[in-house]
Amino acid sequence: MKAVRLIAPEQPLQLQDIPIPTIGENDVLVRVKAAGICHTDVHYRAGKSPVQPLPRTLGHEIAGTVEQVGNLATNVKVGDRICVHYVLSCGSCYFCNTGNEQFCTHGSMIGRYADGGYAEYVSVPQRNLVPLPGEIPFEQGAILMCSSATAFHALRKSRLQGGETVAIFGIGGLGISAIQLAFAFGALEVYAIDINAEKLKLAEKYGAIPINATSNDPVSAIRSLTQGKGVNVSIEMIGLPQVMKQAVQSLAVMGRAVIVGITQNPLEIDTYRDLLGREAEIIGSNDHLLHELPLLLEFARSGKLQLSDAITQAIPLEANAINQAMDNLENFSNDIRTVIVP
Secondary structure (H helix, E strand, O other): OEEEEEOOOOOOOEEEEOOOOOOOOOEEEEEEEEEEEOHHHHHHHHOOOOOOOOOEEOOOEEEEEEEEEOOOOOOOOOOOEEEEOOEEOOOOOHHHHOOOHHHOOOOEEEOOOEOOOOEOEEEEEHHHEEEOOOOOOHHHHHHHHHHHHHHHHHHHHHOOOOOOEEEEEOOOHHHHHHHHHHHHOOOOEEEEEEOOHHHHHHHHHOOOEEEEOOOOOHHHHHHHHOOOOOEEEEEEOOOOHHHHHHHHHOEEEEEEEEEOOOOOOOOOOOHHHHHHHHOOEEEEOOOOOHHHHHHHHHHHHOOOOOOHHHEEEEEOOOHHHHHHHHHHHHOOOOOOEEEEOO
16 A cells, blocks of 8 residues: 655655555454644654554544444444544553543553554554544544544643633644634633734634734733633644743733643743732643544534535645645745545
8 A cells, every 4th residue: 555654854755655454353454544743743753752663554543434443343344434533542441440541551552653544554453443423524524533622621720611711822723623612612802913814704604703923912902802811721733832821921810821832841930920819820731632532423414514615725645745735834924734545
């Protein structure tokens, strides 16, 4: 089969012909119908996050159909439409038993430590499959598995309640989902902060109040728009310490800032003014959970979460096209989400 693989960090991905993966008795062979290109994949290519062993087929946003079923995989059948939960877990350790499988003591990840969806086929454990309703296209099913799921988990971590206000910093694939999901959770107002005018127009389409950070100080703008109070919840989805600081400084009394973006640089804040004095909270959010996905998919099936605008382009399973899409992400272009359609 064809697969586009990371051969070495800081090098372009390469197209290779490799064997179709074999499956174990609890596994399922999935024919990939769509695979999203995530900013995390760009970090892998750049060597900012280790991928091992190499070479490795990237791609952790996967939707497709069941091609082959292991002897003990009884919950699915050939032809079923499915999405893939990318966190590989043992199912029996403390973290798995408490519903926090992203911290599984024996955990792994599809598209990083196991071959992923930049290929025609991928082998995954049966427990990692989530049924994909017929109303949801494969392309949308793929990006639901990371960008939307990560936004969903971050909002759950924020403890957002009906009638509260939210600021979303970064209107990419995660941000577009976060805006819609915040309203679905009962947010009264959602503020969208970015430097890209086109992305802010899209945010406004979904009901958010846009704030262009190139012409406005986001903190001052949010304070002005909220009569000096600030927001109850802020979500940082870019991965820049300056923006993380703005997310914290935008909070109201007892507000919660959820940090989703990845950076290797430290966050520095005025401990009393920005945190203690308001009894504010800074919350880390990591990945998402399998048990969250059915409700997320229902939001998409029912139209409360619309992703057609979040998919900027669909490209073939070709190395040049995939590398170009990654370059665009690295340079913060107008692209929101690119999906590979093998």
